Amino acid sequence: MLSLDLSKSTAHWLDRATVAWRGETSPSSRYALVYSPKADIAYDDTGDLTGDIHLIRLSPGALTDAQRAAWPHLRDYSALIVDPRDAGLVKDALRSQLVAAEWDLSGGLLAATGVQFPGVLDDVYAAALSSELGPAGRVLPRLSVWAPTARKVELRLNDRVLPMRRDDSTGVWSVTGPPTWYGRYYTYLVTVVAGGVLVTNEVPDPYSLSVSAGGRRSHLVRLNASALKPPGWDKLAKPAAVRQDRAIIYELHVRDFSASDSSVPAAERGTYKAFTGDGAGMEALRGLAADGLTHVHLLPVFDFATVPERRSDRAEPAYDFATMPADSEEQQAGVAATAATDSFNWGYDPLHYAVPEGSYATDPEGSARIREFRAMVRALNKAGLRVIMDVVYNHTHAAGQGEGSVLDRVVPGYYHRLLADGTVADSTCCANTAPEHAMMGRLVVDSVVTWAKAYKIDGFRFDLMGHHPKAGMLAVRQALDALTLARDGVDGKTILLYGEGWNFGEVACDARFVQATQGNLAGTGIGTFNDRLRDAVRGGGPFDADPGIRGFGSGLADTPGARLADGEELIMLGLTGNLKDYVLPSGEKGSEISYNGSPAGYADSPGETVNYVDAHDNETLYDALAYKLPRDTPMADRVRMQALSLATVMLSQSTAFLHAGTERLRSKSLDRNSYDSGDWFNRLLWDCAQGNGFGAGLPPRRDNESKWPYARPLLADPALKPDCAAINTARDRFGDLLRVRTSSPVFGLGSLSEIQNRLTFPATRVPGVITMHLDATGIDPRWKSITVIFNATSQTARQTVAALAEATVTLHPVQAASTDPIVRQSTFDGATGTFTVPARTVAVFVRPA
Structure with a gap:
């Protein structure tokens, strides 16, 4: 059957010698890779391929066992072997438009498709893994970018265009200039085939260390320049390190922290600078640290795409939301009207991986953000808290030639994971990256090391870590462990590493590689979030249609049954660190207990489990209890159930993870997904007289409308709005838990044998x-x-x-x-x-x- 579609890419060039072909090959057919440096391949009237075409001859073969293991999702494909006589054409073909084609023996075209080529790039340009990339040089600045498929790369430095030299063994283009280049803005002009067309993309450096407001241009800086360091940076004294299972982590959003805090100067609200003063939020953090909190986990603070970085480019809601009814639809409608241009977003849409976000700086243009970010880290350290970054390497804001695409405009078709037809996978919500590809994996490691060394970050939380290879996460761990105080200014072995080990999407069940999922990471020391304890305590799951399903912490004990008993077993297991080999009173090991059909216990050691009952995702704990506890539950009992729920986390053997404000009954007015819900629904209120955020209106229609019938009567009930007495009591109970946990080493036994x-x-x-x-x-x-x-x-x-x-x-x-x-x-x-x-x-x- 004739199959001609150059808009799809169903052939996979695995290495310099092998192309994987979907379907069976035939001994009565002729195969070739067709390439055109001019990117002008087309069909003529007879249906054959035309243009400035060249051929790499292919012959039918078979995938090896090693290839099937390396590319398990292609294990049923046929193999086409590159004719050794054409091996010298491989590099030129990779810089051209590529098509894999099949003809019958009479020359009639039977099939033609585009080609996916990350595998062969990793093979041919393996030397690039040890090459220098990004800005470098102590005196003379040197810029290097990996662009092996480019026909030409030039440097645009301010208004000058300068040639760059290609290293044919690595595919890296580089240029060296005088010291006067420092402080200037630059981009790369990359001439490359993208989508079957030869284009010249002007793109910032994927290894940018500083950028212009909006991130469209890179800014050439030396991170060790004294002008970029706050006083005392080089001799920064950090709080004592703690083992991962002893860590108590407070998940905080930079803008939430101060956007609604009148004790912070107006110009500094929502910025890094708010951490360097004496506002109510810093007073609260110092109090938590005194009680035993060890780390602040910052939601994404790398440069992201969805908030205009200049304040003058933003539009905030022009409504007096506080005067509207507690169950009104008006607040969410007002927030939605400006959501695309307001100051708030969680920031899970990366633009530049090694640059601080500019909307959190008082001046987003250039390097001010670097100094202010470092000053924030210093202030948190001085307050007794180490700092963790939330990192998002599983996807980017955009791919292809779209606005906000960076990586895919430098090496089109490489940095993102492609489905069988060549389209970009988006199971993580955006354009999925492919850290299983060598240079994307390297970018992950390199940028993590940059944050650790240049910004003295003490831990990393990986978003959707299950979309990463286990090998890639081990490479990150190895790179961090290699950092020393004497050489690098940080002790990498004290840096925490954890993430979301969920198993879903096109990579699920190790479909493409051994994933960094919960069970697969046993024995690595890398932590994953424990949804078992979370669901058992809260009740139900985050995607239930009925939000009223109860758990141990939300009133299920008053109507006991099998579900309560099962939940209590999950909680007991969670208290041990969710260890797969811990033997429970039932005689069963943790791995023999079921959680939705999977083994409940999955960790080898307690540091591999992060226990939590609320986080930025899903309803806050207070809101979950509002849905689940009987409506007439007195506020005093709600406060007690909040503390009891948190106690299952705080008194466990694992890393304790807490959502900012949970100690103050924080509410998002029942919003289950507040990523773009503006400052109003995300308020973190340090003044108890302002309440806890409950009754701010019906939560945004976008992700909550199906729950509005449940939410409306609750939000309208004034009895569910806690007063200062309730909020302060909740904070006191949480402080008790902090002090109890840190009072004895028995809450951090550290190993299966000791815990058993x-x-x-x-x-x-x-x-x-x-x-x-x-x-x-x-x-x-x-x-x-x-x-x-x-x-x-x-x-x-x-x-x-x-x-x-x-x-x-x-x-x-x-x-x-x-x-x-x-x-x-x-x-x-x-x-x-x-x-x-x-x-x-x-x-x-x-x-x-």
Whole structure:
């Protein structure tokens, strides 16, 4: 059957000798790679190919076992082998328009398709992996860009156009200039075949270190220049490092932090500078650090595309939202009207991977953002907090020739993952990148190392990490581990590494490579988010049509059943670190327990699990409880259930991860996806007199309309708006949890053997109550053991631990001195070893050494 479609690319050039061909090959056909340096391949009236065409002859063969293993999604393809006589044509063909074609023996064209060529680029230009890229040079600036498929690359420096030299072994183009180049703006003029057409793209440097406002031009700087460093930068004193399983992480958005804070000067709200002053937000962070918080995790702060960087280019909503009814549609409509041009976006749409975002700088033009970003890091470190970056390498804002496309306009068809027909995959919401390709993988490693060395970042959270190869994440870990204080100014081994290990899309179930997913990362020390504990505590899942499905922390204990028992088992497993080989009281290992048909336990060590019950994604914990708790639940009980839910995270063996404001009952007015919901729905309110954000109007129609019937009566209910007393109480309870967790090494046992030997669930199971016992003998000089009772029921709970009969056990000193009068009612009867804990309370007891 005649198959002629040059708009698709179904052939794959795997290496210099092999093309994978979809379908069977025939001994009665002739095959070739057809290429045209002029990009003028077309069909003539007879249906044959015309233009300035050249041929690389191909003959039918078979994929090797190694090739099938390297390209599992192509394992059923046929192979065409490059004629050795034409091997010298490969590099020229790669810089041309490419078509794979089949003719019958009489010369009739049977099939023609475009060609995917990342594999052969990685093979032919493997030397590029060790080449210098981006701005470099101590005295004389040198610029280098990998563009192996380009016919020509030139440098535009301000208004001058200068030639660049190609290294034929690496495909890297470079140019060296005088010191006067520093401080100037530049772009590359890349003449290349894109979409079957020869074009000249003007594009910024993929390895940019500084850019113009809007990111259209690169800015040539030396990151070690004194003018780009705030005072004391080179001798920055960091808070003490903590092991990954001991980390307590606070997820924070730069703009949220101060946009609604009147204690910050107006010109600095929503910027890096807000962290360098004495506003209410910094006072709150210093208080959290004093209680035990270790890290601030910043949502994307690399240069992203969706917020106009100049304030003069932005348009904010012109409404007095505060005067509108709590259940009105008007607020979300007003936010939507300016969403494309306002100051807010989460920022998961990368433009330049190694440049700070400009909309968070007081001046987005050039290098001011670098100095202000560093000053922010310094201020957070001074406050006692290490800094983590949220990084998004799984997709870019755009691909192809579109506005905001960078990588794909330098090497078209390489940096993004292509589907079987050559179209760009978008399962991550945008144009998926392909970090399995060598130079995209290198870009990931190089930019992470830049942030670690030049900005002294203490950790990285990878967005949709399951779309990365496990090998790529191990390469990142290896590169970080190689950084030393003496040589690089940072101790790379203390840098945390974790991400979303979800398994979906075109790469699901290791379809293209071994993914960096939850189970696959066991044994690596790289952490992944634990959705098992999250769902068991909150109830249901993030995509439920009915948001009222309850869990352990949202009232399910009052109607016990099999679902509660299953959830409690997931929570117990989560408390251990979600270890796959931990043996639970049921006798089952963690990996033998089911979570939606998959093994619940997946980690080898507790640092490989990040426990959480809310994050920027999905409803906040307060909002989830608003949906799930009975409508008439008193505010005091809501506060207690908030604390109980957070306690499952805080008192676990894993990394504890918290959404900013959760300690203050933060609400987004039931918005489940606030990525573009403006400042109004994303307010982080440090002044309790302003409330917690609940009742800000119906959440944006875009992602919430199906839940409006559930949301409307809740938002209209004034009883669900917490007052200062409730907010301050929630903060106090969270502070208690911080101080309890950091009070003893027993909350960070660190290994399966220690956890299996020291962490038990010794009491008879009572629905809605979990009793965890921690043996502290020999590792805590103050206490022999710690016992934690999680009572999620609405009744007083009694739990007997026979081994503690006749022992002296008291309430933890933090709770004994707590401002919570209810937890102080918790008691222990030494005669029987029985604990008594009030309703909706987490009580921690200690046995003195």
